[in-house]
Amino acid sequence: MIEQIEGINIAVEGCFHGNFDEIFGTIREIEKQKKIKIDLLLVCGDVQTHRNKHDMFNMACPIKYLSMGTFYKYYEGKEAAPCLTIFIGGNHEASNYLREMYFGGWVAPNIYYLGDSNVIQIKKGNTTFRLGGTSGIFKIFDFNNPKLEPFPFKSEQLRNVYHTKQIDLFKLSLYEGEVNMFLSHDWPQQIHQHGSTKELLKKKQNFEADIKSGRLGSQPHKFTLERLQPDFWFAAHMHVKFEALVKHKTGRQTKFLALDKCIAGRDFIQVFTYTKDKKDLYEQYAYNEEPIELFYDSEWLSIVHTTYKLLTIWDKIPKLFEYNPVLKELQIMKKDKYEEFLNEKRERMKIFGNHQLKIPHNFEVTTPPYDEQDNTIKGLVPPKRIPLNNQMKSYLNLFNESGQELNGLIFYEPDQPRVIGEFVAPDFLQKQIELENQKEILQQQDLKQQQLEEPSSPKDDELNIQDFPFLQ
Numbered sequence: 001m002i003e004q005i006e007g008i009n010i011a012v013e014g015c016f017h018g019n020f021d022e023i024f025g026t027i028r029e030i031e032k033q034k035k036i037k038i039d040l041l042l043v044c045g046d047v048q049t050h051r052n053k054h055d056m057f058n059m060a061c062p063i064k065y066l067s068m069g070t071f072y073k074y075y076e077g078k079e080a081a082p083c084l085t086i087f088i089g090g091n092h093e094a095s096n097y098l099r100e101m102y103f104g105g106w107v108a109p110n111i112y113y114l115g116d117s118n119v120i121q122i123k124k125g126n127t128t129f130r131l132g133g134t135s136g137i138f139k140i141f142d143f144n145n146p147k148l149e150p151f152p153f154k155s156e157q158l159r160n161v162y163h164t165k166q167i168d169l170f171k172l173s174l175y176e177g178e179v180n181m182f183l184s185h186d187w188p189q190q191i192h193q194h195g196s197t198k199e200l201l202k203k204k205q206n207f208e209a210d211i212k213s214g215r216l217g218s219q220p221h222k223f224t225l226e227r228l229q230p231d232f233w234f235a236a237h238m239h240v241k242f243e244a245l246v247k248h249k250t251g252r253q254t255k256f257l258a259l260d261k262c263i264a265g266r267d268f269i270q271v272f273t274y275t276k277d278k279k280d281l282y283e284q285y286a287y288n289e290e291p292i293e294l295f296y297d298s299e300w301l302s303i304v305h306t307t308y309k310l311l312t313i314w315d316k317i318p319k320l321f322e323y324n325p326v327l328k329e330l331q332i333m334k335k336d337k338y339e340e341f342l343n344e345k346r347e348r349m350k351i352f353g354n355h356q357l358k359i360p361h362n363f364e365v366t367t368p369p370y371d372e373q374d375n376t377i378k379g380l381v382p383p384k385r386i387p388l389n390n391q392m393k394s395y396l397n398l399f400n401e402s403g404q405e406l407n408g409l410i411f412y413e414p415d416q417p418r419v420i421g422e423f424v425a426p427d428f429l430q431k432q433i434e435l436e437n438q439k440e441i442l443q444q445q446d447l448k449q450q451q452l453e454e455p456s457s458p459k460d461d462e463l464n465i466q467d468f469p470f471l472q
């Protein structure tokens with residue numbers, strides 16, 4: 001008798017680019033052909049969750065490429081995702097909507113955004129794993145500026161908002177548990193060295209210069225990959241399928257897979273089964289029918305609570321990382337302060353203990369969805385106020401935080417005075433803030449210089465502000 005496989009059937013997808021109907025259609029087709037049920041779809045960014053025209057204009061992209069996509073139908077409930085779908089953000093997103101869901105939340109029924117960075121737990125019957133992820137793409141000039149952009153965004157900030165933030169790297173660096181799968185949009189730096197660079201260059205000759213200069217991929221992701229050493233790392237962005245196997249010094253291994261974008265005939269989807277014994281199977285599937293459920297991870301909750309004080313000074317966050325040009329590595333700036341955060345996190349973990357907190361299904365429609373019949377400017381005009389999303393409110397309640405300090409970061413209530421100015425930073429931060437302020441002029445000059453020197457990436461077209469009349 002053949003032993004029945006217990007596990008989770010997973011599909012991983014590269015860049016979504018708003019093609020909800022097409023990709024969900026592909027999932028249904030795979031299910032029909034293979035006579036299986038896909039339990040989970042993991043998406044590596046460029047999802048484009050546009051609820052309406054205003055969201056569409058909050059995506060940084062030349063106007064000729066702007067399109068509504070089909071997400072709004074899932075948002076208002078006219079269409080439904082065929083399976084639980086979890087995604088991180090890339091560089092083509094409704095950045096306003098994702099900022100409202102900063103800590104991670106349901107953007108539509110059964111479609112969960114992991115947030116700027118996160119670790120959660122996924123369970124189906126006896127199979128369980130931890131999924132981590134971080135949104136955005138790496139740009140050194142924005143990474144070196146650790147402050148976060150005020151919300152709602154002005155057109156000139158639409159690119160900065162999705163650039164990798166130091167605070168996300170810091171939060172991930174505090175994680176000491178085992179992460180099984182990890183999602184990012186761009187690739188960890190030097191990942192090509194762990195796969196066939198020759199094959200990669202055959203498909204993408206234009207990567208050669210970046211590979212030679214060591215610029216291909218993200219430094220923060222390399223840092224996270226080396227620290228978390230997840231069993232799997234999935235990425236997208238470069239629009240090519242690429243596999244690698246990273247053998248860490250500890251003996252752990254990471255299977256890396258990057259996928260293409262959703263175009264017929266391209267490698268944009270990978271299906272595999274993750275078993276209860278933590279094995280990955282291909283062309284062998286699980287048929288156990290328990291529901292798939294999401295849980296908060298107590299260590300991650302402890303990290304969010306510990307680093308909340310940094311978030312309340314989001315427009316003054318000091319530098320947490322520095323690039324070491326000799327070692328060509330990112331280093332945590334103040335080791336002793338890092339240790340303090342680490343110890344505080346460990347203490348908080350005792351409070352959360354091993355409680356299994358289910359992620360509630362608390363999605364709510366919070367803004368009018370796109371109306372195909374409506375040709376007026378409705379939906380183009382930015383809302384006057386953006387209340388704290390109900391999901392973020394209940395998330396922050398886990399820490400007894402009202403979230404009011406995050407006005408202008410994840411919600412916008414202009415009638416209320418901003419409380420961030422009244423925040424008194426802890427001593428060590430205060431000193432650093434003063435130092436940072438003194439360096440401000442020099443940094444600005446430096447930033448301008450770096451922006452001039454930064455070659456334009458083929459994935460990162462220049463934003464023409466003239467093309468965005470509604471955001472000026």
Ligand SMILES: [Fe+2]
Pocket residue numbers: 015046090091092185237238459
């Ligand atoms: Fe991308």
